[in-house]
Amino acid sequence: MPRETRRALSSSSFASLRFSSIVAAALRFPSVVWGLGFPLISTHRECECILRLEDRNRFLREMAEEKPTSKPVLQKPPGYRDPAAAAPATPRPPPRRQPLPPAFRQPGKPLPRQRYRRSRRCSCCRICYWASAVALVAAAILAVVAGLAYLWFQPRLPSFRLESLNATQLRVAVRPDGTFLDVVTKVGILASNPNGRIVVEYGDGKARMSVADDDGDVAVGEAAIAGFEQGRRNRTVVRFAAAAKGVAVDEVAGARIRAGFRSKEVRFVVEVRTKVGIRVGGKNTGKVPIWVGCGPVSLKQGLSGGTPPKCRFYLFRWINLH
Structure with a gap:
């Protein structure tokens, strides 16, 4: 090519x-x-x-x-506060409204009174102070009145003695099914009111008789006592009878009681529960419960006729007054 x-x-x-x-x-x-x-x-x-x-x-x-332009922004939790941020400014209270001059004020409308806030602590302290002062004054007045009343009335507590104690019947029967006790007792309690201006009033009560034994007391009957009124400087004997039949006892205890009854050495315990109050100048006070306990006293002491044994006198069962 x-x-x-x-x-x-x-x-x-x-x-x-x-x-x-x-x-x-x-x-x-x-x-x-x-x-x-x-x-x-x-x-x-x-x-x-x-x-x-x-x-x-x-x-x-x-x-x-494809490359991410920026990092994801994390959500801030509720209530988050940046420590580097400045503290928020406390809003100032609104200014007080000044009272209008007399020329702009409505006729007949007085000026608003300023309200002063009193401390609650001061109020509580004042209440406690006045309450304590009133209580002290009332206590002083009561003490003075009680002292004057004591000097005027010269009150004394009543006294109780066991006047008489006699078991008219005491029989211990031994049977195949056990030992049984039949007892009839008569008791007289002397109540004395030594006050010259105070009358003592007794409510209805109950007497309880028991035989004292080494193995424990044995109840031998109860009796009701009617209430009565005891005048000034008065002495009253309260008499009652208690009976019990078929009281089961231990064979050994029954033998001891029978031997003591024959020798007049068997001992009895008398308990009386009643209520007592006073009357002064025609005004009665409320009655409070009392407990009178006599014994243990043997039949020989109860029948001797000598000085009657003194009884214990309790107020509310646990306050010993004698």
């Missing part, structure tokens, strides 16, 4: 290759091709450089879009 022919073919193939590259670049990146201008793209190598540069720029843009 002649040299001119080969040159024509090579120039035509190069031109076609150049044209196809330009067309491909224009179809893929039209903005770049038309932005740079068609005359600037003169060779196939320049077109490939442009394509590689555009691919690199696109890759960098995609990587930049």
Whole structure:
């Protein structure tokens, strides 16, 4: 083939290759091709450089879009307060409203009174102080009145003695089913009122008789006592009878009681429960419970007629008055 022919073919193939590259670049990146201008793209190598540069720029843009732009912001908990932040300013109370001058005030309306806050502690202290003072004054008045009343009436407690004691019947029966005791006793108690201006009043009571034994007391009957009134400087004997039948006792205790009854050495215990009150100047006071205990006293002492033994006198069962 002649040299001119080969040159024509090579120039035509190069031109076609150049044209196809330009067309491909224009179809893929039209903005770049038309932005740079068609005359600037003169060779196939320049077109490939442009394509590689555009691919690199696109890759960098995609990587930049995938990378997070900023860190996630954490939510602050409720009530969180930044220590570095300045303390909030305390709001000032609203200014007091000044009273209007007389020219602008409504006629007949007085000026508002200022209210003063009193401390609760001061109020409680004052209440306690006045209550203590009143209590002390009342106690002093009562003490003076009680002292004057004591000097005027000169009160003394009543006294009790066992006037008489007799066992009219005492029988110990030994049976196959046990030992039984039948007892009938009569008792007289002397009550004395030594007061010259006070009347003593006794309510209804109950008397209880028992036989004292080494193994324990044995109850041998009860009796009711009617209430009565005892005048000034008066002595009254209260009599009652108690009976018991078929009281089961131990065989040994029954033998001791029977032997003591024969020798008059058997001992009895008398207990009386009643209520007592006083009357002064026609006014009665309330009655309080008392307990009178006499014994143990043997039949020999009760029947001797000598000085009667003194009885114990308790107020509310546990306060010993004699």
